[in-house]
Amino acid sequence: MSPLLKIRAERDQMSAIERRIADFILDNAHLLRDYSSQQLADALQISQSSVVKFSQKLGFKGYPDLKYGIGESIAHHRAQESTAPRTAADPFAASAEALWRRKQEAESETRLINPPAQIRAVAAALTAATQVFVTGLGEDAPQAQALALRLALLDIRASCPGDAFVVSAALSGAARNDVLLVLCEHGRQPALAQLGRELRARGGKLVSVTRHSANPLRSQADLALLVSAHDERAHVEPLLYRAALQHLLDVLYLELCETRRDALARLQANAERLRRLLES
Missing domain, CATH: 1.10.10.10 (Winged helix-like DNA-binding domain superfamily/Winged helix DNA-binding domain)
Structure with a gap:
């Protein structure tokens, strides 16, 4: 290390x-x-x-x-x-190769700071929840939506309301074991922190996914997943963060697929149902 x-x-x-x-x-x-x-x-x-x-x-x-x-x-x-060698035929090859290596390093570092026990704990919380609310603002929104869909395909009752006001309204019906999973790079969105407090007041659990830094959202979360992605270049660092975040969410998804009973059968059945819907 x-x-x-x-x-x-x-x-x-x-x-x-x-x-x-x-x-x-x-x-x-x-x-x-x-x-x-x-x-x-x-x-x-x-x-x-x-x-x-x-x-x-x-x-x-x-x-x-x-x-x-x-x-x-x-x-x-x-x-x-x-x-990395630069070739006349492809002057951008070296830059692409360097970016790939930096993404691999970010993913490796992220894996090291999220021990298997923490991944398993988050997966267990999602499995036990009656409802899972997944949210993220700005650039975190697309990955939040994709994660909610994957959870739903595993028969986990998940939704991604998107707008913070809609999430707040949805939380009014939250139960004691429900989970709010928040993707927020810097963990400093006051609206998301408020949503976490609302769910915890109802006995639910807050799961945060943020950068590996001290931040308000991480400090109040019941369970925290962390992303390590650092680069001196301002235009490169966000690319590393997105790649490492996606890898972390993929690892969580694999844990759910491989540990939940009949998860793969449910996934296949739901995917087939969606395929027929899209083709109709």
């Missing part, structure tokens, strides 16, 4: 000072080589010993080893992006 991924994975279990160090490193990883432990401590207005202890807690001998490991990780990513 790369040092940066290790920091992201363990951030939520860190103390307040450790989180400050972690956030600074994650936001300034490419500049870290210019910082000594004392300079980093001064920038954060903490003691140098706090920086050293932070490094050792992550399994490094000290801050220099942590800094070296982060530098090696960044250099490895950049080397991979620069080694």
Whole structure:
């Protein structure tokens, strides 16, 4: 596991000072080589010993080893992006190959921070629910709709009302074991947080799917799934996030298919029914 991924994975279990160090490193990883432990401590207005202890807690001998490991990780990513051959026949081949590798890395990191027990817990909550409400705003909406359809094909009573006001109205009939599954990249949509509070007040469960960062939606969720997708380029990072998010949802879907009784038979029957509907 790369040092940066290790920091992201363990951030939520860190103390307040450790989180400050972690956030600074994650936001300034490419500049870290210019910082000594004392300079980093001064920038954060903490003691140098706090920086050293932070490094050792992550399994490094000290801050220099942590800094070296982060530098090696960044250099490895950049080397991979620069080694893909460019051909005269297809000048975009290298860019496409580099993007594919970065998507694979994002999917791998996302898999590491979502242990199988957490995937199974979410699948169990969906299976036990009388109703599942799936929602997402903006770019999260299409994947929320697709997930709701897949759940419905498995005979899980799922819907994707879409608009937050419609979801709120639908939740008025929610039962104690119902689930609201919210896709929200940054977890900071006040309307979605309010929907979560409404369902939890009725005894239901909130499942959040957000970036692997501290955010209000994740903090109030009963179960949280996390997406790790990071890139310095603003136009690339959203592409990595969508790919990693889709892979995470696909893994959840596979868990449901392979553990629910008669799931595949139900899926086949429902898919056939939809096929006849489309062809009529």
